[in-house]
Amino acid sequence: MKKKLKIGVLFGGKSAEHEISLLSARNVINALDKKKYEVIPIGISKEGKWILGSVSNYLLNSDNPKLIKLYDSKKEVALTIQSSGSLTDVKSKKKHGNVDVVFPVLHGPYGEDGSIQGLFKLAGIPFVGAGVLGSAVGMDKDVMKRLLTEAGIKNAKCIALKNGEKLTFEKAKKTLGLPMFVKPANLGSSVGINKIKSKKDWKKFLAEAFLYDSKILIEEAIVGRELECAVLGNDEPIASGIGEVVLNAEFYSYDAKYIDEDGAIIEIPAKNLSKNILQKLRETAVKAYKALECAGMGRVDMFLTKRREVYVNEINTIPGFTNISMYPKLWAQAGIPQTKLLDILINLAIDRFEKEKKLRKEK
Ligand SMILES: Nc1ncnc2c1ncn2[C@@H]1O[C@H](COP(=O)(O)OP(=O)(O)O)[C@@H](O)[C@H]1O
Ligand SMILES: [Mg+2]
Known part of the structure; x- marks a missing residue:
């Protein structure tokens, strides 16, 4: 045996x-x-x-x-x-x-x-999953967005701010409009993220984001549907169908994600998407995955605006695998149950390792 x-x-x-x-x-x-x-x-x-x-x-x-x-x-x-x-x-x-x-x-x-x-x-x-570089750029939303922009992928306009640097509310508002989102550059699960609606939120929410990271992002708010795509593979990644986070909250906050049962519903597949838009979302997800040096797996989160523009919000290189998580559910819907998905991920890890091992180490 x-x-x-x-x-x-x-x-x-x-x-x-x-x-x-x-x-x-x-x-x-x-x-x-x-x-x-x-x-x-x-x-x-x-x-x-x-x-x-x-x-x-x-x-x-x-x-x-x-x-x-x-x-x-x-x-x-x-x-x-x-x-x-x-x-x-x-x-x-x-x-x-x-x-x-x-x-x-x-x-x-x-x-x-x-x-x-x-x-x-x-x-x-x-x-399993992305290597050192892909993990690092996927985690740092500032670097991630610069690489997306370079690859021609739309993403929310933003200002990155390091602790100690000065930025006034008025200047940010002039560049980004209102409302704006403020978030730690390196985190997830919406921890430290807030929506700034007026000047009175400014100091408080920036200080909150700086509790978690020495670099934060202030972003223009994108109004649109929140759609997610699961990507799987190393050099030739494939995209799943599209899932939607249907919000019953102001945004997909920590509470809406994990605490408030009515905060959001996950819809798989997302309803009312034309063939063209579906195709565009899936292509954008794979393009972002490649631009961000991802490997193994990644969930690409996007916004679809009323004008049918696709914005990439972020990539998650180790997506959630909880009971209600989108990544395994999207693959299950595409005909790959979780046990099979884990087999594929383990094989991708071994493949990449074997390939790297073969690389010449000396001159
Ligand atoms: N620029 C933005 N425009 C609109 N909504 C946003 C924006 N940035 C974040 N959000 C909202 O906040 C949520 C969490 O932000 P995100 O950048 O995905 O951080 P995390 O890595 O913590 O999930 C998003 O799912 C969305 O609901
Ligand atoms: Mg997110």
Whole structure:
């Protein structure tokens, strides 16, 4: 019998999206084909400790999104460079076995921004999703937008501001109009994002965004439908159909995403899109994915205006995998159920790793 591949699923982490990651990981671990894979759950605590779990024990209160927590097995492990995936016990220094492929189910900084991808590269193991560069540019909304613009892809006009730099409300309003959106450059799940409607919001909302990042974006507000497309692949990525976030809130805020059950509905497929527009959305998604050096997977979020203009809002290089998440649902709708999707993602990770391994390292 063929040996089972050992898949290290990493989840939790130091970002503000820790809990969302736990919900995503539960789904990924449940859906991985246990006939093919030995699943090794590794939870990352909010302090950054790596805790080795087992498939039967890696989360507490896993059925309650409000109380879900990492299970602390007390087995703290580390991945070291050139280890080919072997996990070392932090205290005893003994080896805990190894992983063949890593699946980072982590959202936000430290997990989705290239930092952990750098560690996987140094450790010498294949990993699911974008590499160091694609992860980093996908996370930094300022750099992401510059690359989109260079590729000729429409995106909301913006001003990037570093902490300490001065910008008046009047000047921003003159360039971007009202309302405007303010957001940390590197984050997700709408944490730190606000809609500025008048001068009285200005200072407060800028200060809030600066709590999370030393660089923030102030953007013109795009009025339109929020449409999302799942992209899958390395060099020849394919696009799913289109899903829609139908909002019952001012914008897709953290509450509308995760707290308020009536805040938004996910519609798959999105209704009332002509063939032409569908095609344009899917093509734009793939174009953005390529321009942003993405690999493996990515969810491209767009706006469609009344004038049928397509704007790319952002890419998520590790999209959510929760029960209600768009990425796995879009593929399920396209005929790729989650278990199959995970197979494809693991194979894409191995393919890329093998290709990179073949590259000449010396002159
Ligand atoms: N320029 C914009 N115009 C209109 N709505 C926006 C704009 N920027 C953000 N939003 C709203 O805020 C939500 C979250 O913003 P987004 O940039 O996607 O951040 P995150 O990475 O946290 O999801 C969007 O889904 C949308 O509802
Ligand atoms: Mg978003």
